[in-house]
Amino acid sequence: MAGTLAEKVWEAHLVRRGTEGSPDLLYIDLHLVHEVTSPQAFEGLRLAGRPVRRPDLTIATEDHNTPTLNIDRPIADLTSRTQIDTLRKNVEEFGVRIHSLGDADQGIVHVVGPQLGLTMPGLTVVCGDSHTSTHGAFGALAFGIGTSEVEHVLATQTLPLQPFKTMAITIKGDLPEGSTAKDIILAIIAKIGTGGGQGYVLEYRGEAIRKLSMEGRMTICNMSIEAGARAGMIAPDETTFEYLKGRPHAPEGADWDAAVEYWKTLRTEDDAVFDTEVVLEAKDIEPFVTWGTNPGQGLPLSADVPNPADIADENERVAAQRALEYMGLTAGTPLREVKVDTVFIGSCTNGRIEDLRAVVDIIKGRTKHDDVRVLVVPGSARVRLQAEAEGLDQVFKDFGAEWRNAGCSMCLGMNPDQLKPGERAASTSNRNFEGRQGKGGRTHLVSPLVAAATAIRGTLSSPADLEPATASELVGAGA
Amino acid sequence: MEKINVHTGVGVPLRRSNVDTDQIIPAVYLKRVTRTGFEDALFSAWRNDPDFLLNQDAYKNGSVLVAGPDFGTGSSREHAVWALKDYGFRVVLSSRFADIFRGNSGKQGLVAGICAQEDIELLWKILEENPGTELTVSLEERTVTAGDVIVQFQIDDYTRWRLMEGLDDIGLTLQHEADITEFESHRASWRPTTLPAKFEPKQHVEAARPVDEEQEQPVG
Numbered sequence: 001m002a003g004t005l006a007e008k009v010w011e012a013h014l015v016r017r018g019t020e021g022s023p024d025l026l027y028i029d030l031h032l033v034h035e036v037t038s039p040q041a042f043e044g045l046r047l048a049g050r051p052v053r054r055p056d057l058t059i060a061t062e063d064h065n066t067p068t069l070n071i072d073r074p075i076a077d078l079t080s081r082t083q084i085d086t087l088r089k090n091v092e093e094f095g096v097r098i099h100s101l102g103d104a105d106q107g108i109v110h111v112v113g114p115q116l117g118l119t120m121p122g123l124t125v126v127c128g129d130s131h132t133s134t135h136g137a138f139g140a141l142a143f144g145i146g147t148s149e150v151e152h153v154l155a156t157q158t159l160p161l162q163p164f165k166t167m168a169i170t171i172k173g174d175l176p177e178g179s180t181a182k183d184i185i186l187a188i189i190a191k192i193g194t195g196g197g198q199g200y201v202l203e204y205r206g207e208a209i210r211k212l213s214m215e216g217r218m219t220i221c222n223m224s225i226e227a228g229a230r231a232g233m234i235a236p237d238e239t240t241f242e243y244l245k246g247r248p249h250a251p252e253g254a255d256w257d258a259a260v261e262y263w264k265t266l267r268t269e270d271d272a273v274f275d276t277e278v279v280l281e282a283k284d285i286e287p288f289v290t291w292g293t294n295p296g297q298g299l300p301l302s303a304d305v306p307n308p309a310d311i312a313d314e315n316e317r318v319a320a321q322r323a324l325e326y327m328g329l330t331a332g333t334p335l336r337e338v339k340v341d342t343v344f345i346g347s348c349t350n351g352r353i354e355d356l357r358a359v360v361d362i363i364k365g366r367t368k369h370d371d372v373r374v375l376v377v378p379g380s381a382r383v384r385l386q387a388e389a390e391g392l393d394q395v396f397k398d399f400g401a402e403w404r405n406a407g408c409s410m411c412l413g414m415n416p417d418q419l420k421p422g423e424r425a426a427s428t429s430n431r432n433f434e435g436r437q438g439k440g441g442r443t444h445l446v447s448p449l450v451a452a453a454t455a456i457r458g459t460l461s462s463p464a465d466l467e468p469a470t471a472s473e474l475v476g477a478g479a
Numbered sequence: 480m481e482k483i484n485v486h487t488g489v490g491v492p493l494r495r496s497n498v499d500t501d502q503i504i505p506a507v508y509l510k511r512v513t514r515t516g517f518e519d520a521l522f523s524a525w526r527n528d529p530d531f532l533l534n535q536d537a538y539k540n541g542s543v544l545v546a547g548p549d550f551g552t553g554s555s556r557e558h559a560v561w562a563l564k565d566y567g568f569r570v571v572l573s574s575r576f577a578d579i580f581r582g583n584s585g586k587q588g589l590v591a592g593i594c595a596q597e598d599i600e601l602l603w604k605i606l607e608e609n610p611g612t613e614l615t616v617s618l619e620e621r622t623v624t625a626g627d628v629i630v631q632f633q634i635d636d637y638t639r640w641r642l643m644e645g646l647d648d649i650g651l652t653l654q655h656e657a658d659i660t661e662f663e664s665h666r667a668s669w670r671p672t673t674l675p676a677k678f679e680p681k682q683h684v685e686a687a688r689p690v691d692e693e694q695e696q697p698v699g
Contacts, residue, residue, distance in 0.1 A: 015662045016655055021636040025655060027662050029670055037556065039512035048649070053659075056674040065510060072686040079510035086512045097673050104682045116678060118671050130555040130579060146557035146583035147514075148648070156652045158659055162635065194497060195549040195575050228552065230578050248677035251669040259669035294497050294552070315496040315547060322495075381684045404687045412554075414506045431553060433501040435524050 003272025004166045005235050006201040008265070009141040013124050015158055023160040029123040029140075031153050032109045033060040033096065035087040036414070037128025041151035042090040052094040054157045059118065060091050060098040063108045064414050068377050068404035071101050080415065094154075107380020107406040110134040110348040114218065115382055117247025121236035121263040126153055131348045131430065133224040137217035138244075139236035139266045141201070144225060164230060165275040167200040168268075171208035173282040178464055180358075181216035182350060182428070182447035184208065184280075185223040186288035186298045192278060194296040197229025200276065203268060204234050208282035214243040215354035222349045223430050226295040235267040287462040289335055290432045290445040292323035297432075299335065301450065301462055307331035326434055327442050328422070335460050338444070342425040343374045343455040344437070345401075345448060347411040350428035351379025353386050355448045360392050362452035362463050363399045369458035374401035375417065377409040401455070413438045426454040480588045482645035483618060486569045488542030490614040490625065491532050492606040498546055499553035500580065504562040506554075517558060518565040533566075537610030543570045543623075545602045545614075551580025551591075560587045570616045572623065572632060574599055585638040586648060590616060592632030594623070601630065618643055 016025040031054075038060070045052070052058060065080040075081040084101070091098045099105040105112060110131055113119040121139035126132060128150040135142035149159060171184055189196075202224050209217070217234050224232030241260055244250045251259045286300040297320065299306065308320040308331065324331065329338065345351075345359055356378065368374050376396050378384035384406055387393055396403045410417040411429035419425055419441025428451050432443040444460060453461040508520035525531045532538045544563070550573040551559060560583045563571065571589065574596040584591040594602070605625045606612050615624040616632075618639055623630050634642075641648070652659075 016658045018637075023637060025652065025658070027659070030673075036509050040514040040557075043512075043514070050649070056672040059673040064506075069687050069689055071684070077510075083510050083512055097676050102684055104684055105678050106684075118673060120669075120671060123670065128555060128557075130553065144555035144579055146555055146560070146579060146586065148557060148583065148586035152649050152652065155649050156656075156659060157663075158652060160648060160652060162637075194552055195577075198549075198575065198578055225553075228549070228577060248679060249671045249673075251671075255669040258667070262667070262669075294499065318494075319496050382679070385682055385684065402687075402690055405684070412501075412506045414509065431499075431501070433499045433553060435505055436501050439505075439524065 003269045004274060005139060005203055005233055005266055005268045006141060006164065006166050009122055009124065010163065012122065023162045025158050026124060026161050028126050028153050028157050028159060029057060030113070030118055030125045031058045032113055032125065032127035032132070033058060033150070034063050034109050034129065035083045036064045037147050038090065038150055039083065039086045040147050041154055042094065044151040045094070045154055050155045052096060052154045055095040057157060058096045058154070060087060060096050061106055061109050061112050062087065062101050064408045064412065066101050066407040067415050068407055068409050068417055071405045077416070104381050104385060107382065108348045108351060108408055110222065111351060111379035111383065114138070115247070115380060117244055117250040120244060120259070121240060122266050126159065130225040131222050133229070133232050134218050134222040134348055136221040136224065136231050136233040137214060138240055139233060139263065141231055141233065143231040164201045165199050167197065167202050167276040167278065168274040169202050169204050169278045170206040171204065171280050171282050172206050173208060174211070175208050175282045175285060178449065178462055179285045179287060180447040180449055181212055181219040183285050183288040185220045186290065186295070186445060187280060187285050189223065189227045189296050190288070190298040191280065192227055194226060194294050195228045197224060197227035200229050202227070202229045202232040204232060209234060210237065213354055214239060215352045218352070219349055223295065226430060236263045287447060287450050289450060289460055291327065291329060291335060292320060293326055293432055293434050295430065295432060295445060297323055298445065301335055301460060303335055305329045305331050305333045305335060336465065338460045339424070339458055340372060340426045340444070340454055340460065341423045342419060343372055343451050344410045344425055344427040344429060345375065345451050346377030346379065346409055347429035348379060349430045350448050351377060351383065353383050355428065356383070356387050356392050358448045359452040360395045362449060363456065364395050366399065366456055368400040368455045372455050372458055374399065374455045375404060375410060376401045377404045377417070378406045381406045410437050412436060426451050426460060480645045480647060483569065483588060483590060483642050485615065485617045485619065486542070486590070487613055487615040488569065489538065489540055490543045490545055490602065490606045490612055491538045491541035492603040493532065493544055493546040494603055496547035497549045497552060500551055500556050500559040501553055503551070503559040504556065509556060509558055514561060515565060517562040521562040521566045535610065540567065542567050543572065543614045543616060544568050545599060545606060546571060546573045548573060548575040548596060550576050552577040555579045557583045557587065560584050560589050564589055572599065572602070585641065588642060590618065590634065590642060592616065592623070592634055594630055594632045598630035601628065
């Protein structure tokens with residue numbers, strides 16, 4: 001058997017090996033569908049008179065367009081409503097399962113798959129969404145595809161693919177207090193660049209990765225695409241099995257035992273060779289923030305806004321100049337002094353229950369900074385329900401945050417949750433592109449811990465910057 | 480899919496690196512349910528600037544985009560390819576493409592050719608010195624010709640063959656349907672199926688309200 005984790009999963013799904021430069025044909029175990037990248041694919045099937053080959057390996061949810069307020073009323077934006085209605089009609093016609101707005105299992109497709117126990121080690125998982133790489137946290141080979149490929153998978157349950165190269169990214173040692181999975185991935189992208197992973201499947205390894213929860217591992221694999229990689233993977237272990245056991249679609253009885261036995265073989269052999277290897281020391285990873293307009297333009301929070309003149313590569317220098325202009329930042333300003341207007345907590349990167357708990361640990365007993373709007377959008381309706389069962393929603397409300405319904409929301413602003421021109425956000429999401437969170441909006445990517453501290457101080461901050469809560473900050477004091 | 484072999488058209492020198500798919504087509508345009516009509520969405524934020532290339536007479540009918548490195552990064556949206564094609568582009572040249580964008584291009588008949596960065600710089604120079612210069616792109620020869628300057632580009636053999644033959648991927652795959660059925664017959668029973676649907680008990684999800692509405696709740 002081939003040596004690396006990625007190669008093992010690839011080999012196990014080979015329907016037909018390509019010859020003379022033609023691609024391999026790979027079987028797809030799980031196809032996740034949402035409203036934005038599927039309508040033209042279903043239309044293609046209809047025009048060709050083709051059925052969905054395996055509705056029982058397909059599942060749909062509504063996430064990109066859905067409002068996070070008033071979800072029991074008709075969607076105000078007519079084009080959004082049309083797109084969601086189109087998905088509902090399509091899944092009915094083709095017999096595909098859906099979790100619609102208002103359903104307890106609705107939410108961001110990459111939060112829903114794992115929480116239902118559909119995402120498992122050793123699977124191939126695809127979705128018309130680049131953040132499908134999230135599912136690699138389980139040791140699945142999971143990657144985003146375009147709409148033509150969505151149609152291809154619906155029709156054939158396979159994809160023709162050219163083999164990927166493999167890259168090992170090893171994080172040695174232990175993370176310092178206050179640093180998180182998000183800081184690891186932002187540091188990786190800053191190191192290898194937004195194109196560094198092109199053509200590769202990344203495998204994250206090392207002690208710091210092993211010690212992460214499944215949520216943390218998903219945060220890392222989620223942003224593999226921001227390094228240009230098609231997929232990111234982490235070998236499954238007891239943490240993975242523990243997370244899966246008892247979930248609605250997890251195998252049971254003899255199937256569970258057979259599965260675990262197989263899953264334990266899903267690790268890179270000691271003598272396997274990666275095409276490229278990158279090593280980072282966990283102890284050097286501080287809380288990270290982005291200052292520019294691509295996810296590779298990031299620095300430790302303790303740094304200053306960089307000076308483009310110091311960048312040797314001409315393309316990089318011009319890009320940095322443009323980015324600073326767009327972001328309204330001056331070289332040399334300490335990042336800690338950058339004031340924000342909005343804090344967004346959510347997305348397929350950091351909208352899981354553990355992320356919300358981490359934020360609550362910081363903000364409990366405090367109130368937000370007066371000039372900051374704080375939006376908390378759970379990754380799925382189940383995450384919202386669980387947070388409410390734990391009383392987290394009340395902490396957010398007391399803090400002064402808006403507690404919303406689930407969806408992609410301000411990560412990409414396809415629904416009404418958008419930044420205004422010139423508005424600046426600290427965001428736990430994954431992309432800081434120009435206009436991503438709203439036309440003219442300025443995005444700094446941060447971890448949930450940095451988002452929480454920033455919401456309190458009003459400038460980019462980490463929990464280490466916080467004074468102990470004073471009496472006047474305590475909720476209800478003097479009211 | 481339309482067959483492509485040689486294309487000649489006006490070259491557009493886009494001197495920017497890391498042109499992500501949010502810049503090619505912002506998310507607000509992704510709400511449509513059709514596959515065509517995205518021409519107005521292409522680079523929509525940049526097109527508000529009167530000096531932007533596509534607002535200049537010499538370039539506005541361009542069909543060969545010559546872009547900086549890492550073109551098409553970010554979101555997987557195939558709409559980026561549709562918008563380029565609907566606008567009239569048939570070829571994009573760059574020294575580096577994001578994988579998903581390159582794959583999407585091949586499926587939609589947009590040629591994504593990889594040139595050395597020094598050749599991109601040379602083409603930029605020619606197109607900026609003589610705006611409106613036509614480039615001839617030959618898939619057969621894997622060359623770009625601008626007057627007497629000829630540069631090479633790379634494209635993988637399989638994609639090139641499919642573009643030149645105008646072949647549909649699904650049709651090609653379905654020729655191997657027996658192999659797919661054979662593969663499915665060995666699928667391990669622990670591997671998941673989405674049907675019959677399983678989930679935690681259903682629960683009511685309360686609708687969040689705008690903050691000002693929440694505060695307006697009747698008193699007492």
